[in-house]
Amino acid sequence: MSFKINIKELSMLTAGLLVMLFSCVDSTEETKVQIDRKPLLENLADQVIIPGYTQLNTEVTAMNSSITTFLNEPSPSTLSNARSAFIKAYVAWQKVEFFDFGPAFDQTLRAQVNTFPTDNFAIDNAIATGNIQLQSLSNNNKKGFPAIDYLLYGENKSDADIIADFTTNANASTRKEYLRASIEDMQTLVSRVSVAWNSGEGNYRSTFVERTGTDVGSSLGQLINSLSQSLEVFTRDAKVGIPLGKRSQGILIPKNAEAYYSGNSMLLARSNVQGYLDVFKGSRTTEGTNPQSLLAYLNQLNAQYNGGSLSSALEQQFQNSLSKLNQISDPYSRSIEAQASIANEAYLELQKTVVLVKVDLASALGILISYQDNDGD
Amino acid sequence: MLNRFLAFLNKPYSIAPLSNLRVLFGFLMLWSTLRFVFYGWIETQYNEPIFHFSYFGFEWVSYPGPTWMYVLFGLMILSSIGIMLGLFYRISAVIFFLSFTYVELIDLTNYLNHYYFVSLLAFVMIFLPAHKSFSIDSLRNKNNLATHVPYGFIFSVKLLLAIVYFYAGVAKLNHEWLIEALPLKIWLAPHTSLPLIGPFLDELWVAYLFSWFGAIYDLSIPFFLFSKKYRSLAFLAVVVFHITTWILFPIGMFPFIMIGLTTVFFSADTHEKIQAFFKKEKVVIQEQILYKPQNLSLLTGLFFLFFSFQILFPFRYLLYPGNLFWTEQGYRFSWRVMLMEKAGYAIFHVTDPDTGRSWELYPKDYLSPMQEKQMSTQPDMILQFAHFLEDSLKKQGISKPEIRAEVYVSLNGRGSQLFLDPNQDLTQIKDSFAPKNWILPLSNR
Numbered sequence: 109m110s111f112k113i114n115i116k117e118l119s120m121l122t123a124g125l126l127v128m129l130f131s132c133v134d135s136t137e138e139t140k141v142q143i144d145r146k147p148l149l150e151n152l153a154d155q156v157i158i159p160g161y162t163q164l165n166t167e168v169t170a171m172n173s174s175i176t177t178f179l180n181e182p183s184p185s186t187l188s189n190a191r192s193a194f195i196k197a198y199v200a201w202q203k204v205e206f207f208d209f210g211p212a213f214d215q216t217l218r219a220q221v222n223t224f225p226t227d228n229f230a231i232d233n234a235i236a237t238g239n240i241q242l243q244s245l246s247n248n249n250k251k252g253f254p255a256i257d258y259l260l261y262g263e264n265k266s267d268a269d270i271i272a273d274f275t276t277n278a279n280a281s282t283r284k285e286y287l288r289a290s291i292e293d294m295q296t297l298v299s300r301v302s303v304a305w306n307s308g309e310g311n312y313r314s315t316f317v318e319r320t321g322t323d324v325g326s327s328l329g330q331l332i333n334s335l336s337q338s339l340e341v342f343t344r345d346a347k348v349g350i351p352l353g354k355r356s357q358g359i360l361i362p363k364n365a366e367a368y369y370s371g372n373s374m375l376l377a378r379s380n381v382q383g384y385l386d387v388f389k390g391s392r393t394t395e396g397t398n399p400q401s402l403l404a405y406l407n408q409l410n411a412q413y414n415g416g417s418l419s420s421a422l423e424q425q426f427q428n429s430l431s432k433l434n435q436i437s438d439p440y441s442r443s444i445e446a447q448a449s450i451a452n453e454a455y456l457e458l459q460k461t462v463v464l465v466k467v468d469l470a471s472a473l474g475i476l477i478s479y480q481d482n483d484g485d
Numbered sequence: 486m487l488n489r490f491l492a493f494l495n496k497p498y499s500i501a502p503l504s505n506l507r508v509l510f511g512f513l514m515l516w517s518t519l520r521f522v523f524y525g526w527i528e529t530q531y532n533e534p535i536f537h538f539s540y541f542g543f544e545w546v547s548y549p550g551p552t553w554m555y556v557l558f559g560l561m562i563l564s565s566i567g568i569m570l571g572l573f574y575r576i577s578a579v580i581f582f583l584s585f586t587y588v589e590l591i592d593l594t595n596y597l598n599h600y601y602f603v604s605l606l607a608f609v610m611i612f613l614p615a616h617k618s619f620s621i622d623s624l625r626n627k628n629n630l631a632t633h634v635p636y637g638f639i640f641s642v643k644l645l646l647a648i649v650y651f652y653a654g655v656a657k658l659n660h661e662w663l664i665e666a667l668p669l670k671i672w673l674a675p676h677t678s679l680p681l682i683g684p685f686l687d688e689l690w691v692a693y694l695f696s697w698f699g700a701i702y703d704l705s706i707p708f709f710l711f712s713k714k715y716r717s718l719a720f721l722a723v724v725v726f727h728i729t730t731w732i733l734f735p736i737g738m739f740p741f742i743m744i745g746l747t748t749v750f751f752s753a754d755t756h757e758k759i760q761a762f763f764k765k766e767k768v769v770i771q772e773q774i775l776y777k778p779q780n781l782s783l784l785t786g787l788f789f790l791f792f793s794f795q796i797l798f799p800f801r802y803l804l805y806p807g808n809l810f811w812t813e814q815g816y817r818f819s820w821r822v823m824l825m826e827k828a829g830y831a832i833f834h835v836t837d838p839d840t841g842r843s844w845e846l847y848p849k850d851y852l853s854p855m856q857e858k859q860m861s862t863q864p865d866m867i868l869q870f871a872h873f874l875e876d877s878l879k880k881q882g883i884s885k886p887e888i889r890a891e892v893y894v895s896l897n898g899r900g901s902q903l904f905l906d907p908n909q910d911l912t913q914i915k916d917s918f919a920p921k922n923w924i925l926p927l928s929n930r
Contacts (some may be wrong), residue, residue, distance in 0.1 A: 144677075196739040322675035340849075347823045357835075405755075408819075409674065413900035420901070463830045467901040473826045474675040482526065482855055483597060483737030 146318040149327050151390045151400035153313045159392055160204040165302040167197035168340050173290045175256075179284050182274045184267055192261055195372060198253050201385035202376050203392075206338035209330040210312045211304035218338075219248045224346070225364045226254035228263070233284065233410050238282045242293045251290050253367070259287045262371035300302070322474050328451040334474050335384065336465045343384075347377045348433075351444055352451050360448075362441035371439025378433050381458075385426040388419075411472035418468055425464050429457040494637030494785070495777050499753030500618045500759055502639050504571070506616035509745045510606065511569025514581065515739045517603075518561045527554050530595055531588075536873050540594035541916055546590040560584040568610070571620020575611065586724045598822050599739040602649055608816060609645060609791070612784060613777045615637050631776035636717050641788055642749050649709035652820035654703030656799075661810075661825075663700065663896040667897040668826035676733055686829070701727055710750040712794035723747050734823060801872050805920050811896055812848045812926040814861055814920060829861030829894035829904060832875055836887040846874055859887050862894050864905065864921050871911035887913050902928060 125433040174193035178186040193311025201222060208218050213295045227249045234240050234250065242251045262270055274280055274287075302314050307465040349355065351373075365373040386392045397403050403419040411418035432454035444451060503508050521527065528834040531537075539546065549557070555653025561584045586604045588596065616622040617631035661667040670692040677683050684689050702722065709719035725741035726885045778784055802815030809816060810825045848857045848870060860866040871888045878886040892904040902925075909923040 171718065277833075321678055326547055354845050356835070412898065417902070441787045459832065463901055466830050467893055467895045469829045469894045471671070472898065474671055474826075482595075483739070484735050 114273055115485060118217075122137040138328065145322075145328060145405070146317055147400045148176040148390075148405055149317045149320065152331070152387065152402075153305070153316050155391055156386055157204070157316075160207070161201075161298075161302040162304055163296050164197070164204055166198040167193070168291075168298045169294055171197040171368035173294050175260075175287065175291050177405055179274065179288060184271065185258070187267055187271060190327070193372070194256055194260055195375070196254075196255075197377060197408055198367065198372070199379045200252060203379060203386065205342065206335050206384065206387075207331075208334045208338060209293060210316065214304075215301055216298055218342075220297055221294055222254065222366075223248040223252060223253040224254035225368060226252075226258050227259050231255055231258060234288050235279050236332065238279075238285075240282070240286050240289050242289055251293055251367065253294075254460035255289065256288050256294075256470060257367050257369045259283070259290070259403075261371075263369060306311075312422045329475050332470060332473060333463070335387065336462070336470065339384065339465055340400045340462050341457070343377070343380055344455065347373065347380065348432055348451065348455050348458060351440060352448070352455060355456065358479055360444055362444055363410065365439070365441045365444070368439075368441055371441065374433055374436050374438045377440075378430060381426060381430050382432060384461075385423070388422060388426070406472060409472055412469070413464070418472055422464055422469065423463075425457070425461045429454065430458045431459050458460075487611070494635060494640060496631040496634040496636045497773065498636045498639055499757060500614070500631055500776070501756035502749050502751065503613060503615045503642075504617070504619035505756050505759060506642060506749045507571060507574070507610070507747065508569055508615075508619070509748065510610065511565050513738070513742050513745050514565035514585075514603070514607075515562060515569060517742070518558060518565060520738065522558055522562075522646050526669050527551075527558060530855065531591060533651065534592070534594075534856055536851060536856075536870070537591055538589055538856065538860070538869050539920075540593050542864065543590045546587060548591050553718070554588075556761075557584045557588050561588070571616040571622050573620050573886065574616030578607065578611040579703055580609055587752075592696035592856075593869075594859045596817060596859075597737075597739075597741060598820055599736075601818055603643075603742070605795070606642070606645060609641055612644055612787070613642070614778070615859075617776050619764075633773050633775045633776045634780075635776075635778070637785070638786070639749065641792075642746075644741075644792060645795070646746060646749070647711070649820050650703050650707050650793075652799050653822050654700055654705075656819065656821045656824060657703060662696050665897075666696045668824070669695050671898055673733070679732065699726075710747060710821060712813075713752070716750060716752075719752070721722065721745060728832055730823075736823070743837075807920075807924065808927045810922065811925045813865075814924075823873060825897055827862045827894065828901075829892055830901075831857075831861045831867060831873065831892040833868075834889045834891060834907075835874070835882045835883075836889075838885055838887060839883070861892065862904075864924050865916055867892060867905065868911055868914060868921075869915050875912045886912065899910070899927075899929065 171190070171193040174186070174190045176188035203224060204212070205218055209271075212218065230250050241247060260270065261272065273283055277283075289387055290418060306313070316327045320324065322328050345355065346364075347366050351361050353360045353364075362368070367373050388402045390398030390403070406419040406422070407417055413421040432450065435450050436447050436454060440451075496613065530552050531548065537548045548554075560580055564577040564581035564584065565572050568581060582604070585607055589604060591602050614631060614634055617629060617634070622655060623630045629644075655664070656818070666689070670689065673689040673692050673695060676686045679686065681815040692729055696791065706719055706722065706726075708714040709722070712719075724744055727744050731740040799819030802809045804818070805814040810827070831848055833848070834843060835846055836843045848860060851873070852870070869888050871890060872889055877887055878888075889903050889907055889909060890911055893901040893906045895901040904925060906923040906925060911923075914923065
């Protein structure tokens with residue numbers, strides 16, 4: 109069985125086909141996509157991620173000292189200072205929560221710092237028995253911001269009640285101890301992550317900017333996977349959807365709101381969504397977009413969405429989510445019933461954001477989302 | 486004509502290509518199976534998921550539990566060794582075909598064209614006298630020895646390989662692949678960090694070159710491999726092509742399987758030389774012993790049916806309306822390899838008519854990442870998952886749940902768009918070969 113194939117004929121045919129092809133290609137289309145991901149990653153590290161962790165570290169340190177002052181001299185003014193430092197640190201946390209890779213992943217920072225709802229009964233119990241252990245995995249829902257939120261605000265407690273808790277009430281000293289342990293634990297974790305990104309030889313920044321691929325282990329791959337996971341599970345669900353009954357057959361669960369005791373859920377959610385936008389714009393300042401940003405990169409890739417650019421669709425979608433969140437008043441746990449329809453709209457905007465990130469963005473970047481090691485074909 | 490063809494099939498031909506194919510196939514399957522086991526994929530792909538997607542018509546193939554999964558893989562390992570060594574060959578071939586195919590049928594999520602190809606070849610191998618030389622079976626029993634076989638046996642393997650390539654080429658003859666260089670335009674650009682060719686991979690012309698070369702390669706390589714004159718050049722092209730795809734895409738063992746198996750196209754002479762190199766004593770050329778299959782006509786009939794099916798089945802998509810890549814009706818089992826960039830996201834809306842309450846369910850709470858990824862773009866899997874949700878809701882005491890899927894899918898760089906009719910209660914739909922009229926049409930941008 110043999111076929112006689114004339115190489116000359118074949119090469120002429122191929123050449124002919126190629127000429128036809130290139131005359132078909134729209135000549136206005138860009139012929140070269142300028143892609144260099146290193147500056148993109150450097151910009152992300154230097155303008156967004158590291159400043160984010162640095163700010164968090166600063167705010168946590170400030171919170172630490174304000175709360176220590178409160179613990180040393182409980183009074184309305186030290187309580188108020190402690191609380192405002194707490195809110196500032198919590199707001200700063202929202203802008204790095206979604207970086208669940210590298211040092212933060214190694215330290216399981218997110219789970220240790222912001223697992224909510226916090227187990228207030230277990231906290232009371234630990235304070236009553238004096239058995240304070242924050243290190244084990246099962247204690248992630250008894251520490252971090254949600255636990256401090258509970259200790260500094262309590263449920264339906266006046267400022268005087270809180271001060272009494274830390275001065276005259278039974279177990280006041282173990283309560284102090286619990287709060288102190290919580291802030292120390294958080295300080296340790298946060299500074300470890302911050303240091304890992306910043307300091308000296310072999311810091312994570314250099315690892316981050318060197319992994320310029322788009323495969324699973326690449327920085328962009330990890331970042332996008334982490335962002336999309338966080339957007340879905342923590343922003344859409346935990347911050348908005350779950351209290352709204354989205355996972356409980358429509359039955360509201362106000363107590364599952366983030367920062368339930370201080371009632372700052374929406375303040376935090378807005379900071380969080382603004383944080384994603386900062387990542388995409390490659391800048392933590394309000395003005396403009398950095399030329400080395402993800403949005404600019406998407407434009408270089410010529411990524412499209414419904415006749416427009418994917419980058420502007422994404423930016424617009426984050427803005428839409430923000431403006432809906434803005435219409436919900438804090439405390440979310442109380443506004444949730446009266447403002448259920450606007451909360452639903454906010455939820456839907458976040459849902460659309462999830463789709464854009466998980467489907468369009470990942471597709472445009474050629475990144476495997478929700479990666480599980482396996483073959484494809 | 487028919488007589489000439491039968492004579493062509495019955496012409497005695499050296500058994501060497503067949504026995505070498507057997508060794509290579511056994512070795513590649515052993516390697517693939519061990520790789521699968523050592524990567525821990527039995528756990529992640531089979532044991533960890535709480536739900537497994539069925540193949541239509543094969544719902545009776547159920548996940549047998551973790552112990553039996555290991556037994557099945559153990560059987561695959563033993564039988565691939567049996568095939569490789571030519572030890573209890575027929576039994577090994579049967580066991581390998583059955584265990585491999587059973588494992589594949591457990592979860593549609595893991596469908597890969599190359600797994601389908603392995604199943605088909607394993608089936609064909611059962612009927613090949615590949616153990617009649619260069620095997621333990623033939624050493625143990627001299628009656629089992631043959632130097633020649635009817636050429637039809639070797640031709641059937643070549644034909645199967647030729648179909649895979651040619652159909653993969655035909656599948657590339659579409660507007661997006663040829664005129665838009667999609668999805669390669671999306672897939673190649675991120676690989677600029679590769680050495681040597683890397684810097685060119687984000688050039689548009691490279692995406693076109695790869696697309697057109699890929700199509701021309703797939704369509705023409707079977708003919709070049711059959712031709713004596715261009716065979717060695719063609720094999721070089723095979724090696725370069727598959728190694729390139731292996732570097733660029735996560736396609737596992739497929740490149741090595743194809744490189745290994747296309748050696749069957751080499752001449753009898755080449756194969757005999759290879760065997761002579763491995764044989765300790767140089768055997769003097771014996772008289773020709775021709776293997777004569779019993780039930781030749783039955784075998785010919787079976788192979789005729791098998792190949793007719795292979796040739797016709799990939800064209801079933803013509804019976805369905807809509808864009809094939811979008812609806813995927815008639816997409817599988819047709820050698821459509823690496824043809825599209827598709828991603829999706831599915832939200833399931835549940836309504837309990839008894840209480841009037843509505844809520845949402847998310848696949849990630851029930852499925853592995855791989856399962857969710859596959860399901861989100863494939864209507865039949867979405868339907869299966871909706872039925873799974875229906876069953877679990879009924880167990881929770883919701884007697885008549887309504888389930889609607891809000892699914893967004895992006896195909897080849899188009900913006901994500903609604904995939905299915907979001908008002909369709911999927912519990913009211915049974916899967917069948919009938920066109921799925923609840924798939925919304927694809928709109929171009």
